[in-house]
Amino acid sequence: MIDVINVTKAYKSNINVVNDVSFTVSPGEMLGLLGPNGAGKTTLMQMVSTLLKPSSGRILISGLDTATDDLEIKKHMGFLTTEVKLDPDSTPNRLFDYFSRLYQIDKKTAAMRKTESFERFGILPFADKKISQLSTGMRQKISISISLIHNPEVVIFDEPTNGLDILSSHQVQSYLKFLRDTDHTVLLSTHIFSVAESLCDRIAIIIDGKIVATGRTDELIRMTDTSSFEDAFLKLYSMHHHEAAPAKE
Numbered sequence: 001m002i003d004v005i006n007v008t009k010a011y012k013s014n015i016n017v018v019n020d021v022s023f024t025v026s027p028g029e030m031l032g033l034l035g036p037n038g039a040g041k042t043t044l045m046q047m048v049s050t051l052l053k054p055s056s057g058r059i060l061i062s063g064l065d066t067a068t069d070d071l072e073i074k075k076h077m078g079f080l081t082t083e084v085k086l087d088p089d090s091t092p093n094r095l096f097d098y099f100s101r102l103y104q105i106d107k108k109t110a111a112m113r114k115t116e117s118f119e120r121f122g123i124l125p126f127a128d129k130k131i132s133q134l135s136t137g138m139r140q141k142i143s144i145s146i147s148l149i150h151n152p153e154v155v156i157f158d159e160p161t162n163g164l165d166i167l168s169s170h171q172v173q174s175y176l177k178f179l180r181d182t183d184h185t186v187l188l189s190t191h192i193f194s195v196a197e198s199l200c201d202r203i204a205i206i207i208d209g210k211i212v213a214t215g216r217t218d219e220l221i222r223m224t225d226t227s228s229f230e231d232a233f234l235k236l237y238s239m240h241h242h243e244a245a246p247a248k249e
């Protein structure tokens, strides 16, 4: 369960990058964040993942507060960010083993999870290759595999299908559906309308740090009196985006 309650993040230069955001995601549900570049998606997801502190507001993960219980929360959460880089000199095998030890997963379970996950994402043939020699898509799939190593019940994925070809994207989407259907709580961001549309139970549209609408795609279409999800998004954008005033000298 994710509870985001009146969360704001302010930077000195960029006032309220995330602006009074509230939402809930329940077990067995997948919520998608969709918004233009710079809308605040990554900032918001980093706060939900305890990596960044909100300026105000509260975030609860399965009832635990991100402000005080971050170590406990990390045990129950899988986080994928666009910012994290894998060590280029390591290999998928070595990275998986390293993180298994970090999460104190027993050897038998770790070996089982590795085989299952590497098979699922087609990593097996590349398991002993250097990360630096692997494609962007393969690295993304390895990051996903590692972020789920401890079988977390809350999954937060920032643009999980970024850089993936259609086959890999399909593998990742099927897996996210499987996680949702097995009672995990899933929060993801994406720029790809078809991914949001086919995958998410609800979509939150975020513009200039504010959630301006939340609903299923058909509800967003009806709400905006448009005929497609893309048109609904564009209409919400034109209604809610205000060009920043030029900075005073």
Ligand SMILES: Nc1ncnc2c1ncn2[C@@H]1O[C@H](COP(=O)(O)OP(=O)(O)OP(=O)(O)O)[C@@H](O)[C@H]1O
Pocket: 011, 012, 013, 014, 017, 035, 036, 037, 038, 039, 040, 041, 042, 043, 044
């Ligand atoms: N450390 C920081 N200091 C100041 N401003 C920041 C900082 N980090 C992010 N920002 C600003 O916060 C805003 C939101 O950025 P964020 O990366 O959260 O957007 P996003 O929705 O994830 O965008 P994208 O779709 O491009 O990934 C941007 O205007 C960005 O410049």
Ligand SMILES: [Mg+2]
Pocket: 041, 042, 043, 082, 158
């Ligand atoms: Mg981002």
